Amino acid sequence: MNLTRPALHTSLSPALLHLYNVSNSIVVIIDVLRATSTIATVLYNGAKCIIPVDSVAECIRIGKQIEGITAGERDGRVAEGLSYGNSPFEYPREFVKGKTLVLTTTNGTKLLHMALDKGAKKIITGSFPNLTSVCNYLIEQKLPVILGCAAWNDKVNIEDALFAGAVINRIKEHFTINCDASQLAETMYIDAKESPYEFLKAKNASHYNRLSGFGLEKDIRYCLTEDVADVLCVYEGGKLIISQSHN
Amino acid sequence: MNLTRPALHTSLSPALLHLYNVSNSIVVIIDVLRATSTIATVLYNGAKCIIPVDSVAECIRIGKQIEGITAGERDGRVAEGLSYGNSPFEYPREFVKGKTLVLTTTNGTKLLHMALDKGAKKIITGSFPNLTSVCNYLIEQKLPVILGCAAWNDKVNIEDALFAGAVINRIKEHFTINCDASQLAETMYIDAKESPYEFLKAKNASHYNRLSGFGLEKDIRYCLTEDVADVLCVYEGGKLIISQSHN
Numbered sequence: 001m002n003l004t005r006p007a008l009h010t011s012l013s014p015a016l017l018h019l020y021n022v023s024n025s026i027v028v029i030i031d032v033l034r035a036t037s038t039i040a041t042v043l044y045n046g047a048k049c050i051i052p053v054d055s056v057a058e059c060i061r062i063g064k065q066i067e068g069i070t071a072g073e074r075d076g077r078v079a080e081g082l083s084y085g086n087s088p089f090e091y092p093r094e095f096v097k098g099k100t101l102v103l104t105t106t107n108g109t110k111l112l113h114m115a116l117d118k119g120a121k122k123i124i125t126g127s128f129p130n131l132t133s134v135c136n137y138l139i140e141q142k143l144p145v146i147l148g149c150a151a152w153n154d155k156v157n158i159e160d161a162l163f164a165g166a167v168i169n170r171i172k173e174h175f176t177i178n179c180d181a182s183q184l185a186e187t188m189y190i191d192a193k194e195s196p197y198e199f200l201k202a203k204n205a206s207h208y209n210r211l212s213g214f215g216l217e218k219d220i221r222y223c224l225t226e227d228v229a230d231v232l233c234v235y236e237g238g239k240l241i242i243s244q245s246h247n
Numbered sequence: 248m249n250l251t252r253p254a255l256h257t258s259l260s261p262a263l264l265h266l267y268n269v270s271n272s273i274v275v276i277i278d279v280l281r282a283t284s285t286i287a288t289v290l291y292n293g294a295k296c297i298i299p300v301d302s303v304a305e306c307i308r309i310g311k312q313i314e315g316i317t318a319g320e321r322d323g324r325v326a327e328g329l330s331y332g333n334s335p336f337e338y339p340r341e342f343v344k345g346k347t348l349v350l351t352t353t354n355g356t357k358l359l360h361m362a363l364d365k366g367a368k369k370i371i372t373g374s375f376p377n378l379t380s381v382c383n384y385l386i387e388q389k390l391p392v393i394l395g396c397a398a399w400n401d402k403v404n405i406e407d408a409l410f411a412g413a414v415i416n417r418i419k420e421h422f423t424i425n426c427d428a429s430q431l432a433e434t435m436y437i438d439a440k441e442s443p444y445e446f447l448k449a450k451n452a453s454h455y456n457r458l459s460g461f462g463l464e465k466d467i468r469y470c471l472t473e474d475v476a477d478v479l480c481v482y483e484g485g486k487l488i489i490s491q492s493h494n
Contacts, residue, residue, distance in 0.1 A: 012403060015262055019402055155266055156259060156428040181403040183450040188434050203430040 008175035010147040010164045010182040014111045015154040020146050022118035028126040028134060028167070029115065031150035032159040033207050034073075034086045035108030036233075037223035039240055040130035041088035044229035046097035049239040052109040056081055059104045069096070072104035076210050079104065087219050088129075088229075107150035112235065115148060123235035124243075128163060128196070128224050133232040135170045137243075145175065147182070158188070158205040159224070162196055165189025166226075196224040255422035257394040257411045257429040261358045262401040267393050269365035275373040275381060275414070276362065278397035279406040280454050281320075281333045282355030283480075284470035286487055287377035288335035291476035293344035296486040299356040303328055306351040316343070319351035323457050326351065334466050335376075335476075354397035359482065362395060372487065375410060375443070376469070376476035382417045384479050384490075392422065394429070405435070405452040406471070409443055412436025413473075443471040 011017045029036060039050055053059050056072060056079045063070035063083075071084040078085035086105055103109065108125075115123050121143060126134040138145050147167060149160035165185035168177065172186070192199035197220065200208040211220055222228065234243040258264045277283060286297055300306050303319060303326045310317035310329075318331040325332035333352055350356065355372075362370050368390060373381040385392050394414060396407035412432035415424065419433070439446035444467065447455040458467055469475065481490040 012259065013263060015266075016260060016401065016403070019262075019400070152427075153266070154263065155426075156263070156431065158427045158430060161427075161431060178451065178453055178456075179402075180399075180405045180408075180450075180453050183405060183452065184403065184408060184431060184435055187438055187450065188431055191434055191438065203427075203434065204425065205430065206425055206427050209425075 005174060005176045006142060006144045008145045008147070008168065008177050008182060009179045010149070010168070010185050012149050012156045012161055012181050013151040013154050014107070014114055017111070017114055017118070017148060021144065022115060022120050022146060024121060025144040025146045026122045026124065026138065026141060027115040027120040027146045027148050028124055028138070029108060029112045029148055029150065030126050030160045030163050031105065031108030031111070032127055032163050032223055033211060034088065034219055034223050035105040035150065036125040037127040037129050038086055038088045038091065039103070039125050039233050040127050040229040040231060042091045042096050042101055043233050043240065043242050044231045045091055045093040048098055048100050049241045050101045050103050051239055052112050053102060053104050054109060054113055056104055059102050063102045066100055068100035068102045070102050074106055076214060087216070088222055089219065107152060111148055111150045116235070125233045125240060126163060126167065128166070128226050129229040130231055130233065131166060131226045133230050135167055137232050138167070139171050139174045152207055157207055158200060158203055159207060161185045162189050162192055166193070197221050252421060252423045253389060253391045255392045255394070255415065255424050255429060256426045257396070257415070257432050259396050259403045259408055259428050260398040260401050261354070261361055264358070264361055264365070264395060268391065269362060269367050269393060271368060272391040272393045273369045273371065273385065273388060274362040274367040274393045274395050275371055276355060276359045276395055276397065277373050277407045277410050278352065278355030278358070279374055279410050279470055280458060281335065281466055281470050282352040282397065283372040284374040284376050285333055285335045285338065286350070286372050286480050287374050287476040287478060289338045289343050289348055290480050290487065290489050291478045292338055292340040294338070295345055295347050296488045297348045297350050298486055299359050300349060300351050301356060301360055303351055306349050310349045313347055315347040315349045317349050321353055323461060334463070335469055336466065354399060358395055358397045370482040372480045373410060373414065375413070375471050375473050377478055377480065378413060378473045380477050380479040382414055385414070386418055386421045399454055404454055405447060405450055406454060408432045409436050409439055413440070444468055
């Protein structure tokens with residue numbers, strides 16, 4: 001056993017993030033349905049950057065200031081006053097190439113700012129669409145990792161835990177994992193990996209129900225598909241950008 | 248579908264309990280290794296009652312006052328100043344029959360007092376040794392249920408989630424479950440149920456490691472055994488007692 005392997009932990013809810021040593025870690029923000037999947041897609045499709053903000057008001061203010069695309073959701077729908085929502089399909093290459101998106105989402109951007117406030121060493125976003133980039137980066141950095149699930153209003157959700165489990169399943173040999181939440185996430189992922197979509201449906205996952213109630217099955221299927229927007233999204237200087245050195 | 252089925256939720260950590268509607272619910276306090284397993288055993292072996300207290304100092308004070316047995320642990324060992332620890336094997340019938348135990352544990356009694364402060368309708372304790380009594384009671388009461396995992400210093404643990412999963416697996420037809428944490432717990436339980444002991448070991452469960460490091464495999468195996476102390480333990484008037492109407 002290599003005793004120098006860095007630690008990996010999974011925080012299943014933002015309300016548990018304070019239990020982990022954020023300040024010496026890479027924090028992976030995970031909001032599978034749909035913020036971090038959309039972030040990967042927007043950057044993959046050539047946007048210049050994404051500015052994640054906490055509130056709709058700030059989104060509008062900054063959007064005007066920089067002439068960016070204002071985007072975001074509250075409770076699964078386009079937030080009032082913003083131009084676009086949180087669906088990856090709203091952001092094809094011909095629309096977003098070279099542009100700046102100002103984004104606010106219910107849970108994902110909140111967690112990102114928590115990680116920032118707690119002094120995370122590095123912050124990246126993770127989703128099935130950019131799974132391989134996330135895994136390669138975490139292996140390469142040789143730093144402690146916190147897989148931070150955005151959850152839903154602090155309630156643990158299946159899809160974010162599933163993604164944490166997918167990452168763990170791929171990179172665990174490179175880390176020291178003394179973390180029951182990580183084991184729980186990986187155990188569930190192993191059960192689900194043949195078809196995460198069918199798994200969410202069968203398990204009556206709360207956000208699956210919420211989004212499919214809005215007719216968003218296509219979004220859900222996309223957000224559970226590996227490596228369809230496989231770029232590394234890092235948070236630097238107030239913006240999410242593609243890390244040039246890793247793509 | 249019977250629309251009158253009450254809701255069931257699982258709180259995977261005391262730090263998540265505030266997310267649920269405690270005041271209209273039965274809260275099941277779950278601290279598998281070892282508080283709630285020991286509570287079931289002590290009452291099954293004929294103790295008059297158990298007084299759960301928050302601190303070692305209060306345990307000593309009340310113990311003296313009522314000439315009870317002072318018992319408790321901090322971080323898996325007998326707490327300094329107390330006579331007994333948190334192992335079910337310390338409390339055979341010939342020792343505890345008719346006596347009162349004053350008990351303080353790291354996580355279990357803390358969660359119990361949280362549930363009390365939040366005005367839980369009823370509080371019971373749950374563990375594999377009294378699984379059937381817990382399930383029968385929950386079905387019969389027809390009230391909303393919160394399965395409250397005591398966890399470890401607020402960090403989610405495998406064994407408490409496993410017990411929540413075991414309860415859900417048995418009683419889910421009687422409840423409405425829109426709760427991803429419950430699905431997570433049950434999914435893990437289904438994987439583990441052939442041998443929860445081997446599962447904890449294979450998953451490198453943190454508290455399994457802590458206790459087996461103290462040579463307590465026998466305790467762990469006992470605490471994962473169903474219905475070996477199958478009484479219903481309810482919290483009433485500051486004490487844990489066997490509910491006469493349910494045993």
